[in-house]
Amino acid sequence: MNEPRTDPEISVVVPIFREAESVGPLCRRLVPVLERVASSFEILFVDDGSTDDTLLAIRAENARDPRIKAVSFSRNFGKEIAIAAGLDHARGRAVVIMDADLQHPPETIEAFVAKWREGYVMVYGQRTDRAGESPVKRGFTQAFYRLFARFGETELPEGAGDFRLIDRKGVEVLRSLGERARFSKGLYAWIGFPSVGVPFVVEERQFGTTKWSFRKLFRFAFDGITSFSTVPLRVWTYLGGLISLLSIAAAIYFAVRTLLFGSDVPGYPSLIVSVTFFSGIQLMSLGMIGEYVGRIFAEVKRRPLYVVADTVGGSGEASPVAEARLAAI
Known part of the structure; x- marks a missing residue:
């Protein structure tokens, strides 16, 4: 007869991609912390197709x-x-999400668990500085958060990222969200629940290099804006209306000028510049519409979010939500 499954108190989820050198040092620091703060735990690496x-x-x-x-x-x-x-x-009854590169200090989990036991469903790490980033990256990051705060449907806590603890109640809600174009930082804020930040200092990367290029970061930021706002679509409506008003004003101006001074031959350069400018506006608006249509196309195909090729330590049992995603193929 099968023994009843005993779920751990804390699960630590670690997305990992080509970080072989980080696995051992992370476990050496993480296990003692979890042994101090949890009656039972598991560390679950999610290997994202490492080569x-x-x-x-x-x-x-x-x-x-x-x-x-x-x-x-x-x-x-x-x-x-x-x-x-x-x-x-x-x-686990609570799930901690952290990176594998040790820039998220495992010792901060102690503060996470303390806040969780006070009754908070979401406890997020709040980085206190960005001294290790280039001025260009800091500038883009600040610009993104300002845009998201202005146009997004939810408010992102300043300095908050994926490093956080989520109570099982919040985990179940996140698992029920089957959208393909995922922006986790926005989803954490969208589900609500009592939340609190814990300040931490980002440590220096000990092994390897970051996998996030500026192109990937830009795409990630764009996904975040378009996943939680329709403003990029509405902008073109406003811009089209403004251009229409300007064209009507220009038509009235030229009509009055012709009546008063007679007609003149329009300049070829100005005509070409105008045609090129408005063609670019049209293409940009079509491209923005295409981005949203592409997301609709990805959603309606109902492909599973991921395909598991292998497991280590008996982690192959899929949750009911995961099974439902597979059944939707």
Whole structure:
């Protein structure tokens, strides 16, 4: 007869992609912290299609400590999808999400758990500085948060990222959201529930290099804006109305001028510039519409968010939501 499954108190979900050197050092620091603050725990790595020895490193850690587990994707699906998969497979009463590169200090989890036991459903890490970032990246980050605060449907706490603890109540709500174009920071804020920030200092990366290029960061920011706002679509309505008013004003001006002074031959350069300018406006508006239509197309296909190729430590049991996603194929 099968023994009843005992769920851990804390699950730590770690999305990981080509970070083989970070697995051991992370576990050395993370396990003692969890042993101090939790009666039971599991560490669940979500290997996002790594092509190096990341999965082998996780297997080695699992051989030493069966509480360390993994779900491995068939290919790279992206960090946002890896987080969703971690929430699908994590079994703890609270779930901590953190990066594998040790820039999220494991010791901060103690403060997370203390706030959780006070009754908070969401406890997020709030970085206190961005001294390690270039001025250009800091500028783009500040611009994004200002735009999101101005046009987004929800408010993002300043300095908050994926490093956070979520109570099972919040995890279940996040698991029920089946959207494909995921912007997790927005989803955390959208679900509501009592939340509190815990300040922390981002540590220096000890191994490897960041996988986030400026192109990926820009795309991520664009996904965030378009996932939580229709303002980019409405902008073109306003712009089209403004251009229409200007064209009517220009038509009236030229009509009056012709009546008073007679007609003259319009300049060829100004004509070409006008045609080119308005053609560019039209193409940009069509491109923005296409972005939203593309998201609709991705949603209606109902493909699963991810495909699990392998597991480590018995993490292959999918949640009911994950099974429903697979059944929707």
